[in-house]
Every structure is written in structure tokens, then in C-alpha cells.
Amino acid sequence: MPDKLDGLTGSCVQISCSFDITDQNKYTFNSTILTSGVWIKENPDFGLHPDSVIFNSSKMVNRYQGKITGNMSKKNCTTVFFNVTTSYTNKYFFRIESQPFRGTDPYKSVDIVVRDLPSSPILTVSGEVKEGTPVSLNCSAVAPCPEHPPELTWTLPTQFTPENQLQENPDQTKSVLSTVTFTPSYLHHEKNITCTAVYPVGTSNKTAEHNMMLKVSFSPKDTSASISPADPVLVGSCVNLTCSSTANRPATNFTWFQISGGKPTQVATGLRYTLNVTVGDGGLYYCKARNSHGYGKSKEVQLAIKGRSIGRFYTTQHLQ
Template identity: 40%
Template sequence: MAALSENMLTVNMLLSLFFLPGTLADDCGNIIPTLKIITPNNMEALSGSCLQIPCTYNTDNPTYDSSKTIYGIWMKGGVNYGTDRDKVIFDSSGSINTFSLNITGNLKEKNCTTLFPNLTTSHTDKYFFRVENGDYKASACADPLQITVKESPWRPRINISDGDLKENQSVTVTCSAFTPCPQSPPELTWNLQQDSLRQTEKNTDGTFTTKIQETITLSDTHDGYNISCSARYPVIGGIKTEMTKVTLSVSYSPRNTSASISPSALVSAGTWVELSCSSRAKPPPSFTWFRINKHGATNVSVGPVYKFNSNEEEKFYCVATNDLGQQKSSVILVDIRDDQSSVFQILNILKIMGIVLLCTSIIIFECWFRFSKKPKKEPEEPTYVNNVMVTKAS
């Protein structure tokens, strides 16, 4: 007996060394747990909806016998070791079911997956699982499950298959929403194709995600385009909605490349001329200027603006270039005005106007002169017959 007591004391001392305070969860106290469960450890739920808890358990205790009846028990707020039942909220034997829980997994296959319906924020707490199987009774005190119940839903996530977006590239856009209750998944809608197929998928940790997908071919018009997606969660008494939005940033080759000239009218020889090139592109393009001559096109300048002293008629165009391509502007003409010819033209016009004015004056004078020289007729004396005046018929 003395030897046995000494051995037990040694074992206790070793246990106290191996399991120092804080080594195991505080809920285990001085007990070494023989039951382990695998859950996500921390789970969130939406008030008014349900929560499916993925759960498996394991034990190597020889007293566990899967051929016997197995009962699963859930406790809220702390561990119950069978001495009292105040923390038990569910017992698969049917004796207790405070929150209408349902173990949907097969306990004989060590599957303790549980459906927790109609949650409210008051259900936020720490939960523990316990197995009772004949003489085997153990709680997973080292594996608590923290459940947090929220009033507001989660924002959906928008993911694009390739983060480096370029024109003519096909990408898959996915909108996904956390789904704590796969029996009542959220409805997803977005401003892409409305008949996108909705599917609910199981994650590696046993939780679920609902998603919709669409494949699009990018163009320059998608740059700056906003993709919005909303998730509508059905809850008791209505719907709770949350939305998210992303803005696409798409690279594309130069578009609408054009060249302009200042001054835009005919210019005199020796005048300074400014040519400007513009283009729409992402990333912003570089610009190169070319002069067209009888030998072809010659590179004359780099940059959006080219200034030069013009002495003859010339043709130019610019090219906008970035990593994705290039685009050429239309040809622009620098037209030189012949100032000497213009003077001669003005003099000729003045000469013609002078001749016309002179001829007109001569004609007017001639008409006036002839009219002024025409002899005037003498008035005829009246003829009287028998004292009556007789007028000659004209």
C-alpha cells in the first residue's frame, strides 16, 4: 500500500508538471480529457436564422463501445461532468432540448454535426460537447465552441480569377456569401448576367459558402466599371440584406489617338507651329512624332507636343504606344501661306474695282450730260375760233 501511494503521488506530481495551469482549457480543471472534437472553434450566426455546426469526435478510451447506445450532449457556458444538469441544453436521449437542437450526424460514425435553429443574440456563448456511452462518459472540455450571433449579415465577397486585368482577357467573376445555415442559403444578385447559377458549396472545415459566377471578356469599356453584388438572407420575420461593390481596373491599348495644330489656319513662313497628340490608354501612352517626306516617315520628336519653325508645307502624324499596343493618328497638314502672292491678289482686286468704278462713273456722267443738252420745246399760243380756244390734238 505504501508503494502504491508513493507511485500515485509520483504520477500526480508528473501530471502537475505536464499540465501546468493554462496548458489545458480552464474548463478542464484537473481532468485530462479523453474526448476530442473537431469543429471550427469560432462560429458566427445570424439572428433569426439557423446554424449548422460541423462536428466530429474521437476517443481512444477502451471503455468506449460503439456497439452500445451513444448519446450526444451539448452544454452552454461551461462543462458538466454529470454531477448536475444546469448547463445541459441538449441531450439526444430526449430528456433535455432547451433550444430545439438536432444532431444530424451519425454518432456511431463519430459524427456529431448539429443543427441549431432560430438563434438570437442571447445564444452568444461558449458551448461544449459530451458523449455518454455505457460506462464511458466524457466531455470535450479542451475543445470549446464559441458561437457569436449577429444582428447584421455579412458582406458578400467579390473575387476575380486574375488580379492583373487586361483587355481581351477572359476572367471569372465570383460573388460568394458566408452561409451558416445551408438549409436556408442567401439569395445572391448582381449587375452582371442575372441568370447566373447559384450554388452552395461545402468548405474544408465543414462550413458552407453560397456563390454565383460569371465569365466575361474584358475590354476598355470595363475600366472603371462597378460590379455590385447583394446577399439576401431569409430570417424569421423577413429578409436581411448586405451588399458589396468592386471597381474594375482594366489595362488597354491606345484608343482615339488624334493630332491637332496651333494655329489652325494658314501660317506664314517662319511661324512657330505647335502640334499636340492625345490618346486614351491605360497605362498612359508615350508619344512619337513623324514627318512624311518623299523618302517615307521620319521620327522627328518624342512627347505629346512638338514645336517647330515652319518654312514649307509639311505633313505629320503621331503614334501613341503602351505595353499593350500602339495607334497612329490621322495625318495633319501644315499649310504655308504665300504672302507675296496674296499682295498681288489684293492689288489685282483693287485694280478691277477701280476700273469698274471708273466705268460706272463715266456712264453716269454721259447720261447726265446728254440729258442736260436736250433742247426745250416752246409753248404754243392758243388758237381762238369765234372767241373759243381750240387745242390741237396731239
């Protein structure tokens, strides 16, 4: 049986249970004879504590309302307790009563913890969340009462189709798993997602949720280049060109290009490019910002030099 089970007030708790008989006692256990299952609370020595027996499948009336759903003749003692309350929180032992075999395992028990409110579902992401690459979000919620499992719903900043299934965990407990697969974009970065578990309890519901902020890795976006000062400058002036972008992970490589003769020529690297203006520095510039996921290119900006165009005009007229 599981070491621990979480229950919800007003719902049921299913204990996955099986047993075996040690070799020296196998000859005394006859699977064809009706076998009763007994659940004992807190202390396996029910001879000294008769009130610790809370359920006996051979009796019509018990302290706990329950049912052994497993086939005892096949050594399956899976049991369901109904309408559990917080007073059920305790340690439980299982006993077999047959003819002529009777036995209790005092070293194996299950701790049942019953709460008024359900525990939050577990929300996980498979792998890195990267733009353009499909990713799966998994939400898991305990299902202590498999007859009435929780319903899992999602709140996501994108279209999705969930896949839900009831599954058995390695510790023999049950849970509901909901998986959503989608392809994130940079627009999903730092958006909240929510998985909500809705447990039916009687005629009402009890809910619990888990919130998570998406962290999407993406190449540089909104890359822009700026010039300071932006107005036309004199030859010999100092000008700063700055490249900026939005990226996750942040851009670490910046490259500057000047358009000369209609073709781009790389002129510098770095977030900022500072130059003392010469006649040949005038013209169009742009930058590229790059991180491990790709790069973004800015629009072109104009570095204008005072008097350059006018001087060329007069020189041309004079030559003509």
C-alpha cells in the same frame, strides 16, 4: 468543429462536428450502443454549472431547439440549431454520453456569433482585368444554415451567366460561391459591379451586398493629335504638336509621323513635338500612343504654311 461560426437571427446554424476517442479509452466506447450528444454553453464544467447544458439529444425538450444530423455511431456529431437569436452568441463545447463511456473535450470549442444583419459577401477578381482577356469574378457568402443558403445575384455592365455552388471551406464552415466569367473591354473601366446575398429568414429576406469598381487595363483609345496654332503659320514660326489618349495604364511612349510623298516618316518622339517651321515642314502629321497593352493611332492633322501654296502657283505660272 470550426473555431467560429457566424449566424443570422431567425435562421439556423449548422455546426460541422466529428470526434475520436483516445487510445486508452477506445475499449470503453462501443459504437453499437446508442450515444447521446450534449452541447454545453460557455463553461465545459457543467457539474458546477448545470444551466450551461443547452442541448441533450437524449431529451425531448431542450433549452435550444436543435438536432444532431450526424451519425453518432460513426463519430459524426454534426448539429443544427434552429431559430437562433443574438443571445446564442457564446462559446460551446461538445460532450459524448454513452455506456460506459462519457467524455468532454474542454480544449476544443466553437464560438458562435449571431447577428441581426448578414455580413457582406466577399468579392474577388482572379488575375488582372485586361481588355480582350477572359476574367472571372468570384463572390462568396457564408451559409451558416445550409438548408436555406443565401441566393447570390450580380449587377454587371455586361451580359453574364453565373455559376453557383454550395461549398465546404477548409475550416468546415459552408459558403455559397458564385462565379461570373466575361471578357472585359475598355468600356467597362471604372464601372461598378455589385454582388448581393439574399438570405431567406422565415417569411422574409435579409440582404447584404459588396460593391467594387472595375479597373480594366487597356491599350490607348481616342488618340488624337492637335496643332497650336491651328491656323496657317509663317516660315520661322514656332508650332507645338500635342498627342493625347485615354489608356490604362497611361501611355508612356509617343511617336510622331509626317506623311511625305504619300508615305509616313517618323520625325519625333514624345508627348509634344515643337518645331520652328521651315518650308518642308508643311503637310500631314499623326501620332501613335503606346503602353504595355498596345497602341492607338490618331487621325491626321494639317500643318499649313502661309503663302506656300500661293507662291508655288505663281512660280508655276511664270515658268509656263
